[in-house]
Amino acid sequence: MRGARRYLHSMSETTNTKLIRGRTGDWEIVLGLEVHAQVASNAKLFSGAAVGAGAEPNSQVSLVDAAMPGMLPVINRRCVEQAVRTGLGLKAQINLKSRFDRKNYFYPDLPQGYQISQFKDPVVGEGEVIVERDDGSTFVVGIERLHLEQDAGKSLHDQDPNATYVDLNRAGTALMEIVSKPHMRSSEEAAAYVKKLRTILIYLGTCDGDMEKGNLRADVNVSVCRPGGHDRFRETGSFSHLGTRCEIKNVNSFRYIQQAIEYEARRQIEILEDGGSINQETRLFDPGKGETRSMRSKEEAHDYRYFPDPDLLPLELDPAWVKAIEDSLPELPDAKKARLQSQYGLSAYDAGVLIIEQDKADFYELAARGRDAKLTSNWVTNELAAKLSASHQDFADSPIGPGAIAELVTLIEQGVISSKIAKDVFERMWAGEGAPGDIVEKQGLTQMSDTGELEAIIDKLIAENPGQAAAVKDKPQAIGWFVGQVMKATGGKGNPGVVNGLLRGKLGLG
Amino acid sequence: MTVLTDLTLKAALDGLASKSFSAEELTRAHVAAVEAARPLNAFILETPDKAVDMAKASDARRARGEAGRLDGAPLGIKDLFCTEGVRTTACSKILGDFKPTYESTVTANLWRDGAVMLGKLNLDEFAMGSSNETSAFGPVVNPWKIDRELTPGGSSGGSAAAVAAGLCLGATATDTGGSIRQPASFTGTVGIKPTYGRCSRWGIVAFASSLDQAGPIARTVEDAAILMTSMAGHDVKDSTSLDVEVPDFSQFVGKSVKGLRIGIPKQYRVDGMPAEIEKLWEQGIAWLKEAGCEIVEVSLPHTKYALPAYYIIAPAEASSNLARYDGMRYGLRVEGANLTETYENSRAAGFGEEVKRRILIGTYVLSAGYYDAYYLKALKVRRRIADDFDQAFGKVDALLTPTAPSAAFGLGENADDPLAMYLNDIFTVTVNLAGLPGMSLPGGLDAQGLPLGLQLIGRPLDEGTLFSLGGAIEKAADFQAKPAKWW
Numbered sequence: 001m002r003g004a005r006r007y008l009h010s011m012s013e014t015t016n017t018k019l020i021r022g023r024t025g026d027w028e029i030v031l032g033l034e035v036h037a038q039v040a041s042n043a044k045l046f047s048g049a050a051v052g053a054g055a056e057p058n059s060q061v062s063l064v065d066a067a068m069p070g071m072l073p074v075i076n077r078r079c080v081e082q083a084v085r086t087g088l089g090l091k092a093q094i095n096l097k098s099r100f101d102r103k104n105y106f107y108p109d110l111p112q113g114y115q116i117s118q119f120k121d122p123v124v125g126e127g128e129v130i131v132e133r134d135d136g137s138t139f140v141v142g143i144e145r146l147h148l149e150q151d152a153g154k155s156l157h158d159q160d161p162n163a164t165y166v167d168l169n170r171a172g173t174a175l176m177e178i179v180s181k182p183h184m185r186s187s188e189e190a191a192a193y194v195k196k197l198r199t200i201l202i203y204l205g206t207c208d209g210d211m212e213k214g215n216l217r218a219d220v221n222v223s224v225c226r227p228g229g230h231d232r233f234r235e236t237g238s239f240s241h242l243g244t245r246c247e248i249k250n251v252n253s254f255r256y257i258q259q260a261i262e263y264e265a266r267r268q269i270e271i272l273e274d275g276g277s278i279n280q281e282t283r284l285f286d287p288g289k290g291e292t293r294s295m296r297s298k299e300e301a302h303d304y305r306y307f308p309d310p311d312l313l314p315l316e317l318d319p320a321w322v323k324a325i326e327d328s329l330p331e332l333p334d335a336k337k338a339r340l341q342s343q344y345g346l347s348a349y350d351a352g353v354l355i356i357e358q359d360k361a362d363f364y365e366l367a368a369r370g371r372d373a374k375l376t377s378n379w380v381t382n383e384l385a386a387k388l389s390a391s392h393q394d395f396a397d398s399p400i401g402p403g404a405i406a407e408l409v410t411l412i413e414q415g416v417i418s419s420k421i422a423k424d425v426f427e428r429m430w431a432g433e434g435a436p437g438d439i440v441e442k443q444g445l446t447q448m449s450d451t452g453e454l455e456a457i458i459d460k461l462i463a464e465n466p467g468q469a470a471a472v473k474d475k476p477q478a479i480g481w482f483v484g485q486v487m488k489a490t491g492g493k494g495n496p497g498v499v500n501g502l503l504r505g506k507l508g509l510g
Numbered sequence: 511m512t513v514l515t516d517l518t519l520k521a522a523l524d525g526l527a528s529k530s531f532s533a534e535e536l537t538r539a540h541v542a543a544v545e546a547a548r549p550l551n552a553f554i555l556e557t558p559d560k561a562v563d564m565a566k567a568s569d570a571r572r573a574r575g576e577a578g579r580l581d582g583a584p585l586g587i588k589d590l591f592c593t594e595g596v597r598t599t600a601c602s603k604i605l606g607d608f609k610p611t612y613e614s615t616v617t618a619n620l621w622r623d624g625a626v627m628l629g630k631l632n633l634d635e636f637a638m639g640s641s642n643e644t645s646a647f648g649p650v651v652n653p654w655k656i657d658r659e660l661t662p663g664g665s666s667g668g669s670a671a672a673v674a675a676g677l678c679l680g681a682t683a684t685d686t687g688g689s690i691r692q693p694a695s696f697t698g699t700v701g702i703k704p705t706y707g708r709c710s711r712w713g714i715v716a717f718a719s720s721l722d723q724a725g726p727i728a729r730t731v732e733d734a735a736i737l738m739t740s741m742a743g744h745d746v747k748d749s750t751s752l753d754v755e756v757p758d759f760s761q762f763v764g765k766s767v768k769g770l771r772i773g774i775p776k777q778y779r780v781d782g783m784p785a786e787i788e789k790l791w792e793q794g795i796a797w798l799k800e801a802g803c804e805i806v807e808v809s810l811p812h813t814k815y816a817l818p819a820y821y822i823i824a825p826a827e828a829s830s831n832l833a834r835y836d837g838m839r840y841g842l843r844v845e846g847a848n849l850t851e852t853y854e855n856s857r858a859a860g861f862g863e864e865v866k867r868r869i870l871i872g873t874y875v876l877s878a879g880y881y882d883a884y885y886l887k888a889l890k891v892r893r894r895i896a897d898d899f900d901q902a903f904g905k906v907d908a909l910l911t912p913t914a915p916s917a918a919f920g921l922g923e924n925a926d927d928p929l930a931m932y933l934n935d936i937f938t939v940t941v942n943l944a945g946l947p948g949m950s951l952p953g954g955l956d957a958q959g960l961p962l963g964l965q966l967i968g969r970p971l972d973e974g975t976l977f978s979l980g981g982a983i984e985k986a987a988d989f990q991a992k993p994a995k996w997w
Contacts, residue, residue, distance in 0.1 A: 072749065074747060106853055108849070307876050
């Protein structure tokens with residue numbers, strides 16, 4: 001019942017159905033994601049071994065990680081704190097009592113023969129994420145739970161033709177598994193959800209969000225049903241209205257998530273339209289071929305024999321400790337977006353672009369102080385963002401600081417330079433030629449607003465082109481030609497507003 | 511002349527303190543006893559050179575006035591405790607010649623206090639057994655012998671036999687369902703399983719994590735108290751270790767037990783219990799009455815479910831704990847054509863029959879569709895059993911029961927009947943399920959001249975009362991019998 005009420009509550013901002021046309025009619029996709037996010041922590045979940053990429057194989061392995069006889073796990077407080085912080089960031093219920101279970105299976109990169117996870121009683125319960133679409137509209141994805149678990153090591157199959165090597169550096173590293181409800185309805189929504197989730201995690205400092213390194217990866221559950229099935233599911237909470245799902249394991253880029261979903265939905269529809277049925281199974285996405293393929297069926301699925309880990313006590317959290325974490329939360333993307341809109345008068349779109357990266361938003365706020373908010377936003381999110389992206393740099397290490405952008409915007413606001421000249425100034429700033437004021441001075445780029453000087457140029461121009469001047473009276477838009485000529489004559493420094501006003505007067509356009 | 515191997519631990523420590531003999535002399539006497547007792551098969555690894563080196567270092571410390579609580583005391587170590595640089599096998603072929611690079615917390619505590627290691631002691635493979643017959647090194651023979659060779663009990667059979675035969679002054683042991691107390695009962699020694707969490711499990715090869723607990727086997731109650739004082743203590747490396755102060759347990763031995771209320775659980779009067787066991791129990795009751803205790807009948811109504819619950823929970827945990835023995839990183843590896851075959855070959859060759867049986871039982875009871883009916887139900891039973899004890903301890907200070915339903919039986923007698931074997935634990939498993947301290951100490955001999963043990967069960971962390979009561983019974987029983995040396 002609790003679940004059903006929650007669905008009804010979030011119906012106000014329901015997801016968009018994107019129908020797929022099949023031979024026998026329309027279908028809709030239903031998607032739920034399990035995102036694995038590596039916890040930002042210096043040590044592993046149950047051992048003191050260091051965490052970090054780039055180390056020599058098997059150099060970050062403790063006796064516990066290697067499952068030596070008699071070794072015991074001890075929970076890393078920092079990892080629990082990060083999970084709680086994430087839960088709070090997802091507006092989720094924090095379970096003051098949770099438990100660790102063992103998930104038993106054999107594999108060489110799993111030295112204990114079991115993964116310590118939270119099966120029955122996760123540390124974080126239901127929450128939600130508000131996701132933006134490209135058009136600026138939003139939808140809500142319900143979070144089912146978040147639990148802590150250990151990562152496995154890495155099997156290296158490519159080192160030797162006859163042997164597999166195992167690197168245990170990653171074994172025992174803390175992961176947060178964030179399970180969504182099946183609330184997404186298109187591959188775009190799924191990608192947008194992961195993007196938003198990633199942004200929140202980075203804001204919280206609980207995961208670095210590095211998908212290339214696999215520090216954030218998703219298992220995607222895909223099913224298809226006839227139109228209306230998902231709505232009935234949301235109304236009743238009964239999964240019977242949904243199709244049989246397949247789980248696509250370990251997809252680690254936004255593009256692959258979308259490709260995998262598109263392919264998988266199409267595959268399922270074809271099977272159903274041919275009168276077949278979907279086998280619940282685990283599938284793998286092959287990015288090379290853009291296909292998913294079967295990994296193991298439900299019948300072949302492991303029986304993981306979950307049971308409470310007897311080496312660990314139940315995890316009990318002090319409410320005061322949770323409160324302290326809550327009080328230390330940074331301003332999160334949704335709140336920041338709302339504040340940027342109200343404080344700076346930015347549009348939802350502009351604010352949304354700024355908050356995607358915390359550093360970008362911070363940069364913006366430093367630059368925008370006391371200046372034109374929209375103009376500053378444009379310089380930050382267009383010119384500077386493009387340069388940084390092209391040179392693979394971040395706002396945090398931008399060679400042009402917020403003070404310099406602020407100065408540039410001030411020069412434009414004060415009419416010292418035109419927007420066009422400003423672009424030139426910006427190029428020079430990027431090239432390291434100094435502060436914008438100095439560049440303008442050194443290059444003599446100050447905007448020409450002196451009416452006397454401009455009048456002289458305009459008078460000369462009209463005198464030399466009487467035919468054109470006469471034509472303007474019948475065809476006012478031809479004034480553009482005169483503006484262009486004035487700009488050419490001033491080397492682009494003529495203040496466009498002043499030039500326009502003078503021309504209109506002298507050409508009799510009043 | 512004093513026979514050094516006949517001394518109690520307490521007497522030996524006094525002798526060392528008074529310089530009546532050196533640690534080296536004491537150790538050499540025990541090394542010789544160990545060598546002479548090879549027919550008992552108690553020690554599966556003798557470390558005489560290490561022992562003598564440790565003894566010499568002890569003498570040097572004592573000369574400097576830096577002797578610790580156990581300085582110079584030669585001990586045997588159950589081969590379930592990882593010992594740095596010294597082969598540790600759990601008496602399983604699967605560990606091969608595994609040499610840990612680390613020392614278990616309990617043994618490290620003993621060396622910290624100056625004890626000397628004589629070697630590693632035999633046990634049932636992975637501590638799974640009640641007769642020491644599942645050991646990959648063959649069974650231990652009980653120094654108490656009648657017309658035939660007897661089991662010393664298990665799983666700490668090597669520890670109990672070595673202490674009873676005078677091969678060491680004391681030994682480490684572990685108890686998951688009775689593995690300290692039943693062998694103590696079968697060999698006329700004193701063994702205590704402390705409250706769960708008193709001793710760190712770090713570095714002890716795991717059998718069933720929620721039940722395993724280390725403790726000492728010794729020749730007197732006081733000796734057991736001295737050893738336990740060193741072994742116990744909080745350890746941040748074991749999350750289930752209790753952060754409580756460790757008293758000097760020996761101060762409780764000899765304390766008056768007058769006015770203590772002793773519970774006699776009626777459910778422990780099981781059908782078919784030998785009259786001699788019944789008689790011993792009555793004798794124990796009489797001794798405590800004479801010492802001024804008040805005897806109260808108590809009820810532990812869920813006792814009959816304890817053994818089945820134990821034989822679900824312990825194998826379930828074991829099936830998971832033993833998954834790490836996969837031939838990949840250490841120990842035995844038998845190659846196959848592919849990964850699955852290598853797993854199968856290694857584990858088939860490495861584990862003995864009883865271990866395989868328990869892994870299968872444990873895997874079964876945790877399987878989808880059976881979990882609720884078996885494992886979950888067993889956890890509920892466990893809760894009820896703990897509640898039974900809670901209720902009883904509202905009325906009494908400790909409980910008195912027999913330790914085992916029989917005296918030592920002949921080697922091979924129950925080997926083909928696992929159920930008969932499991933019944934050995936009937937009076938002891940309840941204590942592990944509830945996490946309580948339990949002590950076994952000799953009460954007397956049966957008609958065949960074999961020792962029989964009495965069990966004292968205490969409140970959580972109230973080992974002190976057990977040592978006081980144990981001291982009172984020990985004094986009253988005046989158990990002086992020793993096995994005749996036949997080896």
